[in-house]
Amino acid sequence: MNLISCCRWEEANHEDGVKWKFLEHKGPYFAVPYEPLPEDVHFCYDGEPMKLSLAAEEVATFYGKMLDHEYTTKEAFQKNFFGDWRAEMTKEERKIIKHLDKCDFTEIHKYFFDRNEERKALPKAEKQKLKEEASKLQEEYGYCILDGHREKIGNFKTEPPGLFRGRGDHPKMGMLKMRIRPEDVIINCSKDSTIPEPPPGHKWKEVRFDNTVTWLASWTENIQSAIKYIMLNPSSKLKGEKDWQKYETARRLKDVVGHIRSQYRKDWKSREMKKRQIAVALYFIDKLALRAGNEKEEGETADTVGCCSLRVEHIQLFPELDGQKHVVEFDFLGKDSIRYYNKVPVEKEVFKNLKRFMENKDPDDDLFDRLPTSTLNKHLQDLMDGLTAKVFRTYNASITLQNQLKELTNAEDNVAAKILSYNRANRAVALLCNHQRALPKTYEKSMQNLQAKIDAKEEQLKEAKKELKKAKAEHKKYNTEKTKKELEKKKKQKERLEEQLEKLKLMATDKEENKQIALGTSKLNYLDPRISVAWCKKFGVPIEKIYNKTQRDKFAWAIAMTNEDFEF
DNA sequence: AGCGAAACTTAGAATGGCGCGT
DNA sequence: ACGCGCCATTCTAAGTTTCGCT
Known part of the structure; x- marks a missing residue:
């Protein structure tokens, strides 16, 4: 070290x-002060150019800049914007500007779009200058x-x-x-x-x-x-130590999780309904890596839920489904309104309990009534010092990575193949934690390109097979050194093409499976970096292949202290 | 004990920039 | 040289947990 x-x-x-x-x-x-629009850029109301007060103009530019964003098509967005915008207007402006649909921001939009293009097209030297200014700012503040x-x-x-x-x-x-x-x-x-x-x-x-x-x-x-x-950057000592502490807490959970699991299994049969609710909620948090699910103020935020705030309408019970018994179907919006959809076979006791929790309830009633996260966390605190609901996510994510790495890594593989295994393990965690991303805008196109390559390769392979057949026939017929050589050559060619095709197909599968999965969040927040550092050391993978510069800075503590025998 | 406020972590989208194939 | 696709960085919203008061 x-x-x-x-x-x-x-x-x-x-x-x-x-x-x-x-x-x-x-x-x-501080953000740079507002810079008024040039005289020749107009906001128009009801078809007529209209000069706005500075304050109203600034707010208008916020909307104008976003004109090609989906947000501006949403009613709530328009309504909220218009209300707040009118509050910034002068009395006179307010008298004139009464309807958003009579507002024309297109010149404003074009102005900022063009400016952006100009900036992008700046010569290298100019760009360098801007970069230096930014880094001076970084140095100073x-x-x-x-x-x-x-x-x-x-x-x-x-x-x-x-x-x-x-x-x-x-x-x-x-x-x-x-x-x-x-x-x-x-x-x-x-x-x-x-x-x-x-x-x-x-x-x-x-x-x-x-x-x-x-x-x-x-x-x-x-x-x-x-x-x-x-606050400080994740690379700071203060944040780093807190991060380390987080993983140490998760490792302590590893020692007691067996006991906790047998405890909540017992509690599924408790006479106390509250105990049963805690036990089932905890089971979800442990098994499915659900978030705690605090109460939210209605009407102030998007309607999203976690474990404790699940409502009856978010689950469906199937005594039997697709040949499996006691299946629970989850369908709800979680953090950031990301959909959680999962069909899970559960233990019979859990199933029975859920049925009871749902009896005589409306769809919008809480599944776990009278179970605030504070109660759950108090219970967890009694089971282990420092234990809260989110520790389960950290623990399950990290232990999954460690197990998957053990299972998937092949010591004989080359570095590229090992990295593929690492990413597979990472993906298992992202799946567990339901870390998703929007379909990349270029996904369809790049997938089509890839498919075209696959098609072309298949065509080539077909051709190669034909030629191989021919070579075989030739060889059988003449059985000379020359035909033998030719046969060998065609065989090799066919094999090479098959290999290439497999590789392309694998790439496509990889892309397909990854299209809506975000690996970064778990890597940055849930996976004990010491697992990755130890794995890199053990299998001779350079750490730079797994963590980029920012990540290495954040995990400096782990890189400094970990050797290859580290066990989470 | 229960609460609202404060503090801090986790999250995906947007943006920036760089490398690679043409 | 150029465009484009991908990865890194930036941004800030949205969670969880803790604090501190009554």
């Missing part, structure tokens, strides 16, 4: 709750000093104003996200540090010196009244 890393990860910890002793930074970098280490900040810019883009069917989509001013921002740093200066003519909302939290600055956003934070 190298000395620097060793010291860095093994420095003495602070006393309870204290996250740092010294913290110094420059405060957030992107780092802080925390306990003597210069650490990278995760997000050092305030979020620019714009239109809120919620996920799924979000009731607030299209609302105006206000510009953040220094007067909105709370600064957190050390008393004895150089306290960041607000931009000239401005004041901070507050400067505080709270070393029990890790954030450097915060503000409250206007859509959900939620607090936004400026």
Whole structure:
């Protein structure tokens, strides 16, 4: 292990709750002020050009920029936008602009589209200059000093104003996200540090010196009244140690999970209904890697659920389905409105319990009544110190990777084949955690291209087979050295083509299976990096093949401490 | 104990940029 | 050189858990 890393990860910890002793930074970098449209770019109302006040114009540009986005076709988006936009208008503007469908943003849209194209077409030198400016900004605002280490900040810019883009069917989509001013921002740093200066003519909302939290600055956003934070980059010691701790907790679960499983199996037969509910919920969380499922405020967010907030309408019971007994069909929207759809055979007791939980309930009633996540987590806390619902996701994801790697890796394979095995193992985890992505826009086309290649190859193979047959016949007929050679050659050719075809087909399968699966989320958040580091060492795969630069920075702690015998 | 607020992790989409085949 | 497809990075929304108050 190298000395620097060793010291860095093994420095003495602070006393309870204290996250740092010294913290110094420059405060957030604010979004650039609005730049008015040129005179020749018009907003039109009812077919007539109309000059807008600065504030109204800025909001109009937010919508204009998004004109080709699906969002702007949604009624809720339009309605929310229009309401918030009108609030920014002058009285006179409000009197005129009464209907969104009479608003013409096309010139605005074109203006920003063209500007974007111009920027993309900039000569190399100009682009280089822009890049250097960005890196200067990063140097100045992107780092802080925390306990003597210069650490990278995760997000050092305030979020620019714009239109809120919620996920799924979000009731607030299209609302105006206000510009953040220094007067909105709370600064957190050390008393004895150089306290960041607000931009000239401005004041901070507050400067505080709270070393029990890790954030450097915060503000409250206007859509959900939620607090936004400026925090450190995952490569920082503070985040790294927390990450390490997370996986250590998951490893402790490994030791007691057997006991916990037999306990919840017993509890399926408890006389107490509440105990049964906890036991079934926990079974789902463990077996299916469901999230806890906190309650959400109705009408404030998209209607999504997790385990505890499942409703009767989200599951269907089949005593028998496709030759399997006691099948539960799940169909609900989870985090980010990603659909969870799964048909799972469950134990008879679980099935019976679910039936009871659903008795005399409406479709929109809670499946687990009176089971808030706090109750579940309290129960888990009693089973193991530090155990919460999400630890199961971490544990099951990591142990799945480890097991899959053991099963799929072939020591004799070359590096490329080993990486394929790794990705397969990774995919099993992504499937478990239901990590999905939208179909890539280019998917259809690239798949067609691939299919065309496959077709061409099949044609070639057919031809080669024909020739082989001919060569065989020739050889049989004449049986000379020459015909023998020819036969061998044709055989080889056929085999090579078959191999190539297999490879292409494999690629297609891989692409098909991966089209809606996102591997990154589990890799970054659920898989103990030490499993991957150990696997790389054991099988001689360079770590760079598994983790890119960012990921290596984030997992520096694991890369520094892990040898090939690590067991999760 | 129960709550709302605060803090922190996890998430997919959008954007940026780079390498590869033509 | 150029376009395009893919991977990395950025962005910020949406979760979970913890905190702190009554």
